[in-house]
Amino acid sequence: MRTAWHFPAMGSAVAAAAVAGTLTFTVEEAPAHAAVCAGYVGLTFDDGPSNDHTPALLDALRQNGLRATMFNEGQYAAAYPAQVRAEVNAGMWVGNHSYTHPHLTQLSQSQIDSEISRTQQAVAGAGGGIAQLFRPPYGETNATVQGVAAKYGLTQVIWDVDSQDWNGASTDAIVQASARLTNGQIILMHEWPPNTLAAIPRIAQTLANKGLCAGRISPQTGRAVAP
Numbered sequence: 001m002r003t004a005w006h007f008p009a010m011g012s013a014v015a016a017a018a019v020a021g022t023l024t025f026t027v028e029e030a031p032a033h034a035a036v037c038a039g040y041v042g043l044t045f046d047d048g049p050s051n052d053h054t055p056a057l058l059d060a061l062r063q064n065g066l067r068a069t070m071f072n073e074g075q076y077a078a079a080y081p082a083q084v085r086a087e088v089n090a091g092m093w094v095g096n097h098s099y100t101h102p103h104l105t106q107l108s109q110s111q112i113d114s115e116i117s118r119t120q121q122a123v124a125g126a127g128g129g130i131a132q133l134f135r136p137p138y139g140e141t142n143a144t145v146q147g148v149a150a151k152y153g154l155t156q157v158i159w160d161v162d163s164q165d166w167n168g169a170s171t172d173a174i175v176q177a178s179a180r181l182t183n184g185q186i187i188l189m190h191e192w193p194p195n196t197l198a199a200i201p202r203i204a205q206t207l208a209n210k211g212l213c214a215g216r217i218s219p220q221t222g223r224a225v226a227p
C-alpha cells in the first residue's frame with residue numbers, strides 16, 4: 001500500500017480503489033510506462049537491400065534503439081538475401097517495394113502482378129517472411145495497383161512526412177522532417193543517402209524528446225503502432 005500523499009492527485013474512483021488496496025500496482029506502473037512511449041511513428045527506408053548501405057544503416061538503427069520498416073526491391077532481395085536476413089535479425093520489418101522500381105501506373109495489370117509477386121517470392125526466399133506491406137515506387141498508385149497488392153494480401157503504405165532525403169536534403173533537414181511526426185504517422189526515407197545515415201542518432205533523440213517511439217506499421221490500419 002502506498003502512502004496517502006498519492007491520493008489527492010488521483011481521480012476519486014482511483015483513489016477509492018487504492019484505499020481499498022486493489023489498484024496499487026496499476027497506479028504505480030502506468031505513468032512510468034506512458035512516459036516511455038506516448039505514441040509510435042513508422043520509420044521507413046526504401047530501395048534496399050544492398051551490401052553497400054544496409055549493414056551501416058542497421059548498425060545505426062540498433063545502436064539508437066530504433067526499429068523500422070525496410071521496403072525492399074525484389075531484385076535486390078534476390079541479389080543480397082543475406083541483407084534481408086540481417087534486416088530481420090536486427091528487428092526490422094520487411095516490405096515490398098516492387099521488383100525493379102518502375103512507374104507502376106504506366107504498366108499493364110500483368111506487369112504489375114509480376115513486379116509484386118516476384119518481390120514477394122524474393123523476400124520470402126531470402127528469409128524475410130511473407131511481406132504484408134507494399135509501397136509503390138514514387139508513391140504512384142491507382143486502382144489497378146491497389147487491386148494487385150490486395151491480391152497478395154498487401155496493405156499499401158505511402159507516407160505522412162517526406163524527408164526529401166532522395167532529393168538531396170541535408171542531415172539537418174531530415175532531422176527536422178522527423179520532428180514533424182505525430183502519433184501513428186509514417187516518414188519516407190531511403191537506405192542509400194549518406195545524410196540519412198548521419199541523421200539516425202538525432203532522429204532517435206528528436207523522437208525521444210517528444211515521447212515517441214519507433215513502431216511497426218499495422219497491416220490492418222496502415223498506421224504506426226506498438227511493435
Ligand SMILES: [Zn+2]
Pocket residue numbers: 046047097101137138
Ligand atoms: Zn523507391
